[in-house]
Amino acid sequence: MKWLITMALLACMPAMAQLSENFDDGDFTFNPPWSGDSSSFVINNGQLQSASITANHHFFLSTSNALAHAEWTFRVKLDFSTSSLNYVDVYIISQNEDLLQPGNTGYFVRMGNTQDEMSLYRKDDSGEVKIIDGIDGAIAGSSNEIVVKVSRSPANRFMLFRDIGPTGNFFAEGSVEDAAYDSTSHFGFVVRQGSSSFFQRHFFDDVSIAPFIPDTIPPQLVRVTPSGPTTVDVEFSEVVEPLQALSPLKYSVSGGVGLASRVDTDPFNPKLFHLTFFNAFPERVELRLSVTGIEDLSGNLIQPTNHAFAYFVPVFGDVLIYEIMADPTPPQQLPDLEWVELRNNSGHTISLYGWKFCKST
CATH class of the missing domain: 2.60.120.200 (Jelly Rolls)
Structure with a gap:
């Protein structure tokens, strides 16, 4: 007892x-x-x-x-x-x-x-x-x-x-x-x-x-998004040491692009950084971003990372309107919904941020 x-x-x-x-x-x-x-x-x-x-x-x-x-x-x-x-x-x-x-x-x-x-x-x-x-x-x-x-x-x-x-x-x-x-x-x-x-x-x-629960998990690179011919956004899984993350020497891109020339913080997301490079990214080529020597705030070091990405400007035919579902009234045995299905015909990831579907007039 x-x-x-x-x-x-x-x-x-x-x-x-x-x-x-x-x-x-x-x-x-x-x-x-x-x-x-x-x-x-x-x-x-x-x-x-x-x-x-x-x-x-x-x-x-x-x-x-x-x-x-x-x-x-x-x-x-x-x-x-x-x-x-x-x-x-x-x-x-x-x-x-x-x-x-x-x-x-x-x-x-x-x-x-x-x-x-x-x-x-x-x-x-x-x-x-x-x-x-x-x-x-x-x-x-x-x-x-x-x-x-x-x-x-x-x-x-x-x-x-x-x-x-x-x-x-x-x-x-x-x-x-x-x-x-x-x-x-x-x-x-x-x-x-x-x-x-x-x-x-x-x-x-x-x-x-x-x-207090100690953090023993190292940070990871979760997103790499090219934003221009010489710029790319990188996001980590957690907040990292800012002095380390702001060093251009921590980032390099394959294909002859080389080291970053500038790193900027994001005003709204502390896990997001904006990288600038001297050399332009070759278009429609798979590149690899390497990140090393960055720790989280608990001192956990990121594992050597190579993240694939490709930069290109979409041209005519890369994105197709594959199907349009109108919203008929009455629905006539169809869902009372409407949608547009787009198909990526380029073989590369295309961001649809800021895209709109609208009439021609």
């Missing part, structure tokens, strides 16, 4: 160590309980919302959390333009339930402030230290909705990501190793608001804290 009880307790421990909160129950005082400046928050439409109508007010809400090496994700909406007096701190690690206690220590993500950025700070008893400096202007809109992801490995390496929109694509703000605080008791939100223009305009949702 003792053995069964012990096993049951061990089985419950991982579930107890995690946090998942979406505020759909309409009550932040229970399951899990949040405490702090409770009168300054409400739940509105399944989101935690600030409710304070006091100018120059700092207020917080926190909940228990024992994971100091974890992956934290949460959604924040700031329905205003941030400033030095109006921003949010999200404590992923706090030694105290009272996040505003002067001697409190831990780590927090600040969204806003003068630079309209999202950065990771260490909170010492003597003050704040910025340890990951996010991109200036990343949250400079008049309304900003951000999904934030932070991870901390057992080796104390922090990584900070943002997804603004959200779009489903996380951009890396940076990484750092810091071992100052190796334990925690609470997670929570701190709102810093100035005038009445910022009252009740902070929203929080979809909080998840889970044990």
Whole structure:
């Protein structure tokens, strides 16, 4: 019986160590309980919302959390333009339930402030230290909705990501190793608001804290698409080290084309890069793009990769309208649908992006 009880307790421990909160129950005082400046928050439409109508007010809400090496994700909406007096701190690690206690220590993500950025700070008893400096202007809109992801490995390496929109694509703000605080008791939100223009305009949702799971899978090249006679787009299976991926020496094309001359990031997809070459691609010839020496953010190295592609400009007869199904009314024993079937007669892949089917007039 003792053995069964012990096993049951061990089985419950991982579930107890995690946090998942979406505020759909309409009550932040229970399951899990949040405490702090409770009168300054409400739940509105399944989101935690600030409710304070006091100018120059700092207020917080926190909940228990024992994971100091974890992956934290949460959604924040700031329905205003941030400033030095109006921003949010999200404590992923706090030694105290009272996040505003002067001697409190831990780590927090600040969204806003003068630079309209999202950065990771260490909170010492003597003050704040910025340890990951996010991109200036990343949250400079008049309304900003951000999904934030932070991870901390057992080796104390922090990584900070943002997804603004959200779009489903996380951009890396940076990484750092810091071992100052190796334990925690609470997670929570701190709102810093100035005038009445910022009252009740902070929203929080979809909080998840889970044990850190190491990434051991190397990145892969999943798509190679020529976009012009000297340009090609490449997409990886995950976010990779930007300094490595931006090196033209990492990419070469067969057929005498050679090394890339320039690499550009994509503003909307952090896994996508745009390559430019000095030499033009020979048309209607299978070429191979080689990629080497690129790691993901966990240090996993891509396997030497050769990806086939071909560049050509379609000519008359390469794409045929093979069948047209009109939409007869009544349907006359046919599907009440309409479609156009196209046939690729070229033997090469042709992108139909931007193509339209329309009348001649």
